[in-house]
Amino acid sequence: MVHGTHNALEDIRNKNIKIYINGEFFSRNDAKISVFDSGYLVGDGIWEALRLHNGVLVFLEDHFERLWQAAATVGITFPFTKEALEKEVWNTLKLNNMHDDVHVRIMITRGIKKTPSQDPRLTISGPNVVIVPEFKKASTESKEKGITLFTSTIRRGSPDYLDPRLNCHSKLHEVQALIQAIEAGADEALMLDVNGFVSTCNATNFFIVTNNEVWTSTGAYCMNGITRAKVIEACEKNNIICKQKDFSLFDVYGADEAFVTGTFGGLTPVTKIDGRTIGKKSYGDFTRKLSTLYNNLIEDYVNNNG
Missing domain, CATH: 3.20.10.10 (D-amino Acid Aminotransferase, subunit A, domain 2)
Structure with a gap:
């Protein structure tokens, strides 16, 4: 068994979670992103992780501040506000009937490229936003x-x-x-x-x-x-x-x-x-x-x- 700081108790509910991709929801097996995505091609993306504890996203302001700072650092312009992204996170959590012991990963890439390249000018879409929520309780x-x-x-x-x-x-x-x-x-x-x-x-x-x-x-x-x-x-x-x-x-x-x-x-x-x-x-x-x-x-x- 893999041992480390991310050890979590097994939870069969994770087989049926719904994952958010650009405003739509997909089952775990159907949640996919294009091979022309900037994150896949050259690692051009940023992410943030949150914990849902007793119905509250813990230290949300700190996490979003770090996410927006990361976006400014790499030059990704978000076409949404912090309030709008928070709403999408909550929509994802509610759809999955989640309240406690939940880990949420937000991943945002620069977008879809016209062709495989590092050049950000070849990006032909807005940022791709993925929200992956999982029932994850740390192993005591x-x-x-x-x-x-x-x-x-x-x-x-x-x-x-x-x-x-x-x-x-x-x-x-x-x-x-x-x-x-x-x-x-x-x-x-x-x-x-x-x-x-x-x-x-x-x-x-x-x-x-x-x-x-x-x-x-x-x-x-x-x-x-x-x-x-x-x-x-x-x-x-x-x-x-x-x-x-x-x-x-x-x-x-x-x-x-x-x-x-x-x-x-x-x-x-x-x-x-x-x-x-x-x-x-x-x-x-x-x-x-x-x-x-x-x-x-x-x-x-x-x-x-x-």
């Missing part, structure tokens, strides 16, 4: 077990050629990093920045706990994680020292605890990195405390927006 067993990491030789790039904060369809370097980790017997990959400092993981953000302080990277070379930001916020609200700083594998190997963050899994403990055991428990007490504080932020958001 996987979270309690924790994950293992392997430090990839593939670095998180500099923002002058592909800003790591951008949620784009071009994820091949992260896939390569993950393949290295899997071949080394680990669950996921830890990635360094161009200066050799610890940056992030292939699909999640990375934290360590050392001497009752929480450390994460500066953010200059890592994914612009919403969950990462919420963990930092939770630390600030609860007088926990959280430092965004440069640190190396030297600091990581001697850390008291380590964990990763992501929209789907929340906080997931890390038990080993490069074969070295981190901490004394598979799920450290400090990580568990921070997970509770993060979940409290979710509950507060749901209560204020439900």
